[in-house]
Amino acid sequence: MIELNPVTYNEVPTFSDIVNSKYNPRKTRLLEEVASVESRTDLQRISFLAESQLSIVQVSDTVKEDLQHCFTVHTQPFLEIQNAIYSPKCNPTGQCGYCVVDTAKTIDHYLPKEEYPEFSVMSENLVPCCGHCNSKKKTSSLVFGSIFNPYYSSIRISQFIQCSLSLTDNILTPSYSFIESDDTRAHLGLLHSHDEKFSVLKKFKDKAGLLLPEELGSIEIYNVCMNTDTVVNLYRQREKISIKNEGANHWRPALYGSIASYLSLPGNFPLILSHN
Numbered sequence: 001m002i003e004l005n006p007v008t009y010n011e012v013p014t015f016s017d018i019v020n021s022k023y024n025p026r027k028t029r030l031l032e033e034v035a036s037v038e039s040r041t042d043l044q045r046i047s048f049l050a051e052s053q054l055s056i057v058q059v060s061d062t063v064k065e066d067l068q069h070c071f072t073v074h075t076q077p078f079l080e081i082q083n084a085i086y087s088p089k090c091n092p093t094g095q096c097g098y099c100v101v102d103t104a105k106t107i108d109h110y111l112p113k114e115e116y117p118e119f120s121v122m123s124e125n126l127v128p129c130c131g132h133c134n135s136k137k138k139t140s141s142l143v144f145g146s147i148f149n150p151y152y153s154s155i156r157i158s159q160f161i162q163c164s165l166s167l168t169d170n171i172l173t174p175s176y177s178f179i180e181s182d183d184t185r186a187h188l189g190l191l192h193s194h195d196e197k198f199s200v201l202k203k204f205k206d207k208a209g210l211l212l213p214e215e216l217g218s219i220e221i222y223n224v225c226m227n228t229d230t231v232v233n234l235y236r237q238r239e240k241i242s243i244k245n246e247g248a249n250h251w252r253p254a255l256y257g258s259i260a261s262y263l264s265l266p267g268n269f270p271l272i273l274s275h276n
């Protein structure tokens with residue numbers, strides 16, 4: 001769940017460039033599809049912006065196979081599109097567009113190429129993502145409003161992830177949830193169904209659970225040489241830097257923020273825990 005910058009088709013080769021790099025007889029058949037694919041591409045952008053369902057157009061099996069072939073059998077123009085999608089300009093952190101936990105090593109079709117073969121190589125339909133999320137996404141067709149679109153979901157620019165620490169049996173445990181605010185309320189259904197699909201909140205908790213013991217070890221050292229305000233400010237600074245590097249909806253800044261909030265509560269600093 002990250003904000004990706006779409007690579008628009010002005011910056012990369014067009015569908016027509018890909019078709020022209022194919023061999024006959026496929027090339028001749030695909031040339032007949034160029035006009036309709038281009039008009040569908042405009043419609044698709046409008047539907048992404050409106051976050052609304054785009055109708056499915058039935059095509060013959062041959063046309064479908066030809067359109068999908070543009071993705072499955074790479075050509076030089078398509079490789080240029082792929083490189084642009086993986087580039088720091090599009091994906092500054094290099095992490096999965098759906099979970100922002102693992103490295104993006106695969107490309108997912110936001111609109112599945114089985115149902116929407118005309119968008120098989122359209123850059124704004126291609127989401128860099130991790131293998132886990134890609135395989136989870138494949139198991140069903142897309143229901144609009146159920147999966148976060150890292151290029152277009154309007155919620156992507158708001159902060160919607162929070163972490164809190166709870167103390168049980170003298171052990172601090174992180175947990176993640178979605179923020180309920182005026183900015184996020186209309187999108188909570190989308191965020192929860194996205195989480196159901198990709199287990200993002202659990203992935204965040206697992207990652208934070210690995211880092212937290214290290215942080216608690218550091219805080220026990222700060223116990224002897226810093227006051228509460230200094231340590232809280234230190235974690236607020238780390239939160240800010242991490243938001244800059246990884247985005248506001250990443251597990252790491254949310255964890256730093258939760259540590260700052262926890263330590264600022266009366267009686268929580270100096271911190272004394274059996275954290276191992």
Ligand SMILES: [Zn+2]
Nearest residue numbers: 096099130133
């Ligand atoms: Zn992922």
